[in-house]
Amino acid sequence: MHTKRSLNRLWIAWILVIPVLLVRGFTIIYPIFETFRISFYDVRLLRGINEFVGIKNYIDVFQDPKVLTSLKFTVIFVVASMALHIILGVALALILNMKFMAKKFLRTIVLIPWAMPMVVIGMAAKWGFNNDYGLVNNFIRLFVPNFELSWLIHTNTARAAVVAMDIWKDLPFFAILVLAALQFIPEEIYEAARVDGAGAIQAFFKITLPLIMKSILVLSIPFTMWRLASFDIVYAMTSGGPGDDTSLIAYRITTEAFTNLNLGYGSTLAIILFFVMVILSLINIFIVNKKFN
């Protein structure tokens, strides 16, 4: 009876849904098809070029040293950041799950980095990593007097600094989500394990970790996506420097599309990024389904 009545009034549902579909359609769906179309053209506003070139842009991408540098750092950034997210995030979640007085205070302050704009964090970090007046070296000098290092002008330290700030901002958020998974584990399991003589470390590896593994895998989809599309952190902190060594792929794309006005090529990079994201999330969904169902 339900179904019948619902079907009769289906037009009501469509009226309710249409505003949302229109907004998403014009801001996301239409532009992505347009990006796809432009990726087969050579469009350079500065030189007034606009011609169809087929897959030439796609071939060029793999020979462009700037793009290869961006790709390399993007891979380093995503892998390093996600590995640290998982290891430190589980550790932080365990800390947040401790039963003690300052629990609520701790849970409140870990929300602060999540709620802050990345661009503020990036700007502050640019100064924080300054050799002479920055917070980081000032702190290190407490333990290592005469420590000198200009973090953001050397490739490896600049990359490490970018990863560090990304962790500072998003790790607490990841930990909160892991905490949610931790709270689903019934206390009785631990009590039973204790009776059987399991220590804290054993309980962690035999009970806690296997039970939160699925959540960690599911969470790693959006967290990986956000890292792949990260833009504001390098915009504010390093402007992609030194050279192009910290120009994440999303930063590279906006530079091509808005600074160099090389639209066709920028679109090609954007489409490649999009397909990488789709493929990665499909793989992740496949792994989660295969392992847990």
Next chain:
Amino acid sequence: MIFNKIKKILNSGLKWILALTVSFIILFPLYWIFISSITPAGELFKQPIDYLPDNPTISNYIYLIYNVGLIEKVVSTLIIIGTTLIIGTIICVMASYGFARYKSKGLSIAFMLILFSMLIPNVVTARPLYDFMRRVGLYDTYTGLIILYISKIIPFTILILRNFISEIPISIEEAAAIDGATFLQKIYHIILPLLKPAIAIVAITNFITCLNEFFIPLFYANNIQVLSTAITQLPLKDNMYSVPWDLVSSMGWIIILPIIIFVAIFEKQIMDGIMAGGVKA
């Protein structure tokens, strides 16, 4: 006996050390930004850093208000976020109701499409969207920005609200219909009151999302300036290469302080929102 007591003290000591370390890592940089914002520019470049300035000053804040148009930026930020939250929530409640209560193949595809569109990062659509906004005259307008902000909050909001509505038993609505309630009466008197906690959660989470939004105001506006991009537009003082750190930290602190207060007040709702959503749009 005494052994157990020592173990207990050690245990709680370890907890405190861990908690203090985490707090220090999060709070100390914020304290440093605050201290920098009230330190006169000349004293800023000291080594080692003075964690308590000798001559604290609020001149940076005054400068921001009179010379950088801080008030104006706050007002435009609030206009955009306020309108976004109101219109966005209304159309998302409508759509969530549609998706939760009616079933058809077309609706399922539409819903999947909205979820799938979360996978598309904003850099992928940026250039065509920019050209489109210019062509239809929405570039650098409040209307244009608000549409983009609404679009940004749609997936997360619908995900949460649809789940909430699905959990409201349909029999309540049927009973009301038998009593002669019209469609709108049903929505207004039954669904909306039950949906209040969920709406509060998405409003609070979306408020933060909109406040932090950087990409949209940076690329789709020029004259309309919001707080999140303001920090990149501070006037450079001496030459192109020197960054006015005193102003940057003041601007940063102006953004951070309301966020800290907001988070402290709504800690529970934010936590619930994050956990209910699982993922953020």
